Amino acid sequence: MKTVEITPRNKSAIYSGLVKKEAAIRKNGRGTFVRKGPMRAGAATWSHKKFKGSVDLKREAAELVRAKIRSRTAEDELGLLRSFVGFVDRYFHEQVATITIHYN
Numbered sequence: 813m814k815t816v817e818i819t820p821r822n823k824s825a826i827y828s829g830l831v832k833k834e835a836a837i838r839k840n841g842r843g844t845f846v847r848k849g850p851m852r853a854g855a856a857t858w859s860h861k862k863f864k865g866s867v868d869l870k871r872e873a874a875e876l877v878r879a880k881i882r883s884r885t886a887e888d889e890l891g892l893l894r895s896f897v898g899f900v901d902r903y904f905h906e907q908v909a910t911i912t913i914h915y916n
Contacts, residue, residue, distance in 0.1 A: 813882050814880075814893055816911060816912070818876070818879070819908070819909045821907055823875050824875065829907070831847075831869075844861045845861075846860075854871040862891065863892045865889060866892075
C-alpha cells in the first residue's frame with residue numbers, strides 16, 4: 813500500500829476538483845478511472861480500467877487530499893500510482909503545492 817498526500821496551494825479545493833473532473837471525463841465516455849461504491853461526502857473510491865486495485869480518496873483538514881493506493885500485485889500498484897499522479901499533474905498542476913508518497 814502506498815499513501816499519496818496532496819497539499820494544495822492557497823487552500824484550493826483539489827478534492828472536489830478531482831471528483832468533478834473524473835465524473836466529467838467518465839460522462840463523455842473516456843477516462844481510465846471509475847468511481848465505485850457509495851457516494852460519501854469527503855471520500856471516494858476509484859478503480860482503474862487496466863490495473864487491479866483501488867484508490868481511496870479522502871479530504872482532510874486544510875483541503876489536504878490523502879489517497880491510499882492498494883493492489884495485490886506490485887506491478888498493478890505501481891501502475892495505479894503512476895496513473896493517479898499523472899491525473900493530478902495533468903489537470904491540477906497549477907493548484908498543487910506538494911505531492912508526498914509514503915511507502916507502507
